[in-house]
Amino acid sequence: MLRIGFVGAGLIAWAHGLGLKAMIDGDVLDAAVVAVHDEREGRARRLAEALQTGPDKAVAVANAAEVAARCDALWVCTPTSAHRAAVDAALSVGCAVFCEKPLATDLEGAAALVEAVERAGVPSQSGLVLRGAPVFRALRELIAGGSLGAPMAAVFRDDQYFPIRGTYASQWRADAAQAGGGCLIEHSIHDVDILRFCFGEVRSLSARTANHAGHPGIEDLASVALSFDSGLEAQLTSVWHDITSRGSTRRIEVFCREGMVWLNNEFRGPLHVQTSDEREARACPSPAWVDELPLDDDEVGVALKAYVEPDRAFAEAVVAGVRPEPGLDEALVAHRLVDAAYRSAARGGATDGLQEE
Secondary structure, eight states: OEEEEEEOOSHHHHHHHHHHHHHHHTTSOOEEEEEEEOSSHHHHHHHHHHTOBTTBOOEEOSSHHHHHHHOSEEEEOSOGGGHHHHHHHHHTTTOEEEEOSSSSSSHHHHHHHHHHHHHHTOOEEEOOGGGGOHHHHHHHHHHHHTTTOSEEEEEEEEEEEOTTSTTTOOGGGGOHHHHSSSHHHHTTHHHHHHHHHHHOOEEEEEEEEEOSSOOTTOOSEEEEEEEETTSOEEEEEEEEESOTTOOSEEEEEEEETTEEEEESOSSSOOEEEEOSSOEEEEOOOOOHHHHTSSOOSSHHHHHHHHHHHHHHHHHHHHHHTOOOSSOHHHHHHHHHHHHHHHHHHHTTSOOBOOOOO
């Protein structure tokens, strides 16, 4: 049985935890959540109580080291600035690590964290969960298949209300010391990663950012133009606004020589495809085992299902002794792209050819 621990008991920890509990209760995973730590003891206790599976009772503990000592695999779900300390606690006892994104508040910290994990030789996976979404897997396969011809341009819009209220209720995201930045590093690190996942390596980029809400060092608008080795040109617009009736929403349009494809739902789609001869909406269902889990099919249940495939993949890789994917090295590439965007924005949008490792 895989013993699982959590450091951090906020929204993302609940998303991972409830998905893991559903897989344990549904006999998909032979595992148990055994320990939770959060700086606010009450939050840790509530999550631990919610994740009890059968006779296996999770407990709230005093620190990350105590979580790591009790478990085989540790999910790091703290504010970004606290990731390294939690990871170090896991490394000290050889515990596998699932680290949420971004890895650190800046590129230097992210590179140092990845180096420490690689040096320790423990299994590790990053929280780039969009790679596990059925609609993005379908998009990647469609583009790679070549039926629409060479990809030419992509337009990507990512927006959500400023995540210090509502569902997120995380004031730390308005603090640059804890978050490292705003919508670009905190949210759209997913976007630059999924663009690379679908379209290959980025050759150069340029970016501009703006701060409308007034939180120092926390941009709420980022506009990034990316040029890919394949010849594709992509435009990413990332916005944090005050429209509390809109949650996290992504829309992507991709124009190829012989067709276009677009999506409005970042998990299941559908994937809309248009050519000269036809127009269709392709369903992108989850694997059958996901829909058989004891999770409701409402908005919350569907949101939780976005995490179960990456979490199952990590747990099973740890048990099998194989390398989890996506690894922290993939997250580090996304950090380099974000860092290049910040450098470009600081120079008024000058093109950045990216820095070598």
